[in-house]
Amino acid sequence: MAGMANRGRSGSRLDRRAFLLTGAVGTLAACSASKGTGGTRAGTSASAPVTTPAPATTAAPGAPPGTVSTIATGLDVPWGLAFLPNGDAIVAERETARVLRIPKAGGAPQPLLTLPGVDTTGTSEGGLLGLAVSPTYARDALLYAYFTSPSDNRIVSFTLTGGAGSVRPILTGLLRGSIHNGGRIAFGPDRKLYAGVGETGQRGLAQDTSVLNGKILRINADGSVPADNPFRGSAIWSYGHRNVQGLAWDSAGRLWSSEFGQDRFDEVNLIQPGRNYGWPIVEGVGDTDGGKYTNPKVTWATDDASPSGSAIVASTLYIGALKGQCVLRVALNGTNATKDSPLFSRLYGRIRTTAAAPDGSLWFTTSNRDGRGDPQDGDDHILRLQL
Numbered sequence: 001m002a003g004m005a006n007r008g009r010s011g012s013r014l015d016r017r018a019f020l021l022t023g024a025v026g027t028l029a030a031c032s033a034s035k036g037t038g039g040t041r042a043g044t045s046a047s048a049p050v051t052t053p054a055p056a057t058t059a060a061p062g063a064p065p066g067t068v069s070t071i072a073t074g075l076d077v078p079w080g081l082a083f084l085p086n087g088d089a090i091v092a093e094r095e096t097a098r099v100l101r102i103p104k105a106g107g108a109p110q111p112l113l114t115l116p117g118v119d120t121t122g123t124s125e126g127g128l129l130g131l132a133v134s135p136t137y138a139r140d141a142l143l144y145a146y147f148t149s150p151s152d153n154r155i156v157s158f159t160l161t162g163g164a165g166s167v168r169p170i171l172t173g174l175l176r177g178s179i180h181n182g183g184r185i186a187f188g189p190d191r192k193l194y195a196g197v198g199e200t201g202q203r204g205l206a207q208d209t210s211v212l213n214g215k216i217l218r219i220n221a222d223g224s225v226p227a228d229n230p231f232r233g234s235a236i237w238s239y240g241h242r243n244v245q246g247l248a249w250d251s252a253g254r255l256w257s258s259e260f261g262q263d264r265f266d267e268v269n270l271i272q273p274g275r276n277y278g279w280p281i282v283e284g285v286g287d288t289d290g291g292k293y294t295n296p297k298v299t300w301a302t303d304d305a306s307p308s309g310s311a312i313v314a315s316t317l318y319i320g321a322l323k324g325q326c327v328l329r330v331a332l333n334g335t336n337a338t339k340d341s342p343l344f345s346r347l348y349g350r351i352r353t354t355a356a357a358p359d360g361s362l363w364f365t366t367s368n369r370d371g372r373g374d375p376q377d378g379d380d381h382i383l384r385l386q387l
Contacts, residue, residue: 066361066385066386066387067385067386068383068384068385068386069106069383069384069386070106070381070382070383070384071089071102071106071363071381071382071383071384072091072102072106072107072108072109072381072382073378073379073380073381074378074379074380075091075093075100075109075365075379075380075381075382076093076094076095076096076098076369076380077093077094077095077127077352077367077369077370077380078091078092078093078094078352078353078365078366078367078380078382079092079093079094079127079128079129079130079183079352079353079365079367080092080128080129080130080131080132080145080146080183080185080353081131081309081353081355081363081365081382082131082132082133082143082355083104083133083355083357083358084101084133084137085133085137085138085358086104087104087357087358087359088101088102088103088104089101089102089104089355089357089363089382090102090112090131090133090143091109091131091365091382092128092129092130092131092145093128094120094127094128094129094370095120095127095128096114096128097114097115097116097118097127097128097147098111098112098113098114098115098128099111099112099113099114099115099128099131099143099145100112101160102382104357104358104359106384112160112163113158113160113163113164114164115128115145115147115156115158115164115167116164116167117147117149117150117167118147118148118149119148119149119150120148121150122178123148123176123177123178123179123181124178124179124371124372125177125178125179125180125181125198126147126148126153126176126177126178126181127147127148128145128147128148129145129146129147129148129181129182129183129184130145130146130183130184130185130186130195131143131144131145131146131185132144132145132185132186132187132193133187134157134187134221135187135191135221136191136221141159141160141161142157142158142159142221143157143158143159143160144156144157144158144170144185144193144221145158145185146182146183146184146185146195147183148176148181149176151176152172152173152174152175152176153174153175153176153181153182153183153197154169154171154172154173154174155169155170155171155172155185155193155195155219155223156168156169156170157170157221169223170219170221170222170223171195171217171219171223171235173212174197174212174213175200175202175205175211175213176200177198177199177200177201177202178200178201179198179200179201179243180198180199180200180201180242180243180260181197181198181200182195182196182197182198182213182243182244182245183196183198183245184196184244184245184246184247184309185247186247186248187221188218188249188253188255189249189253190253191221192218192219192220192221192226193218193219193220193221194216194217194218194237194247194255195216195217195219196216196241196243196244196245196246196247196257197212197213197214197215197216197217197241197244198213198214198241198242198243198244199213199214199241199242199243199279200213203242203279203280204280206239206240206241206242206279206280207239207240207276207279207280207281209231209234209236209239212234212235212236214239214240214241214242214279215235215236215237215238215239215241216236216237216238216239216241216244216247216255216257216271217235217236217237218235218236218237218273219235229273230273230274231274237271237273237274238271238272238273238274238275238276238277239275239276239277240275240276240277240278240279240281240293240294241257241259241277241279242259242260242261242262242279242280242283243259243260244257244258244259245258245259245260245307245308245309246258246259246307246308246309246310246319246320247310248310248311248312248317248356249312250312250315250332251312251315252334254270254271254335255270255271256268256269256270256271256297256310256312256317256332256337257269257271257310258307258308258309258310258319259277259296259307260302260306260307261283261284261299261302262280262283262302263283263302264283264284264301264302265283265284265285265296265299265300265301265302266299266300266301266302266304266305266306266307267284267296267298267299267307268296268297268298268299268307268310268317268319268330268337269294269296269297270297270335270337272294275294276292276293276294277293277294277296278293278294278295281293284296284299285299297330297335297336297337298330298337298338298339300324300328300339302323303323304321304323304324305319305321305323305324305328306321306322306323306324307319307320307321307322307324307328308320308321308322308351308352308353308367309352309353309354309355309365310354311354311355311356311362312332312356313356313360313362313387314387315331315332315333316329316330316331316332316340317329317330317331317332317337318343318354318362318364319354320351320352320353320354320364320365321342321350321351322350322351322352322367322372323350324342324345325345325346325347325348325349325350325351326342326343326344326345326346326347326351327342327343327344327351327354327362327364327385328342329341329342329343343385348366348381348383349366349367349368349373349374349376349379350366350367350368350370350372350373351364351365351366351367352365352366352367352370353365357384360387361384361385361386361387362384362385362387363382363383363384363385364382364383364385365380365381365382365383366379366380366381366382366383367380368380
């Protein structure tokens with residue numbers, strides 16, 4: 001139930017960005033993007049200096065409430081984004097394997113460490129991916145990362161003070177692939193660690209509950225399997241997934257995921273333990289087996305979305321769209337979901353990750369230097385929308 005992750009895009013954003021910086025904040029235009037395979041990797045080096053944030057811009061008529069400000073520029077494919085208890089952010093650069101710290105008000109990122117063992121050889125969608133902060137960070141100072149190694153995808157823990165020497169694997173052996181490595185991790189309200197794991201392009205893995213690929217996983221902070229998981233002794237929480245890259249919980253503790261489809265439909269799913277979400281038998285809405293598969297709550301045509309990281313602020317789900325080049329919005333009402341008008345259509349290029357900041361704002365990252373985008377001056381960016 002869930003086209004190809006990180007679909008291509010084409011077209012220039014120079015005129016649109018100039019318009020934005022003179023006062024426009026967003027647009028509620030349709031979130032469609034031109035077809036294409038994208039370009040080769042371009043831009044400045046991974047160690048390029050990062051500028052200080054631009055002043056906040058003023059909302060244009062018809063734009064969403066609030067202002068947009070630039071938190072950081074000159075980043076190299078920022079993928080994971082999470083917040084420390086003091087409001088500062090930590091950011092993962094996918095290809096450089098650097099973990100950076102960014103002040104909550106924006107500014108030059110501080111390199112903290114380069115995670116050892118990250119390998120992008122032979123994969124266009126692997127590398128240093130998701131980040132998560134321990135729910136007991138004040139006590140244990142632990143951070144978590146999902147990355148591609150030479151032999152697998154894995155989840156590790158580490159501390160900022162301990163550097164590379166503190167890195168400890170907690171879950172290894174997730175199959176790696178040239179595509180569909182998944183990579184999003186997040187702690188739920190139950191203080192368990194959840195992970196979206198792609199099926200690496202091997203479709204049959206999504207329906208095979210003897211392997212962990214093509215699944216959403218749920219583990220304890222030390223990597224062990226919770227006793228109340230739906231499949232005894234297994235980290236699997238739900239299955240039948242193609243490539244989940246967004247995980248977010250609403251105020252009632254319900255888990256919503258965003259997932260790449262193949263040729264027809266991208267999805268938002270309401271995740272329930274033990275459920276089968278249908279891939280590769282079903283893509284989008286449709287059940288050919290009498291209720292065996294759980295339908296998505298919302299779908300988009302694959303040309304309009306490629307939904308990646310997601311965050312919930314109040315009762316709205318915000319999703320970064322890569323091929324769609326916008327921030328998708330979904331209004332949540334209990335277990336129901338309704339598509340709302342997208343934001344920032346084609347203003348910033350490919351949007352990878354959204355994150356709800358402790359101050360109630362929404363941070364989002366661009367992904368224009370990932371080999372499938374059209375990098376402009378200053379890419380990649382982290383931006384902040386004051387809601």
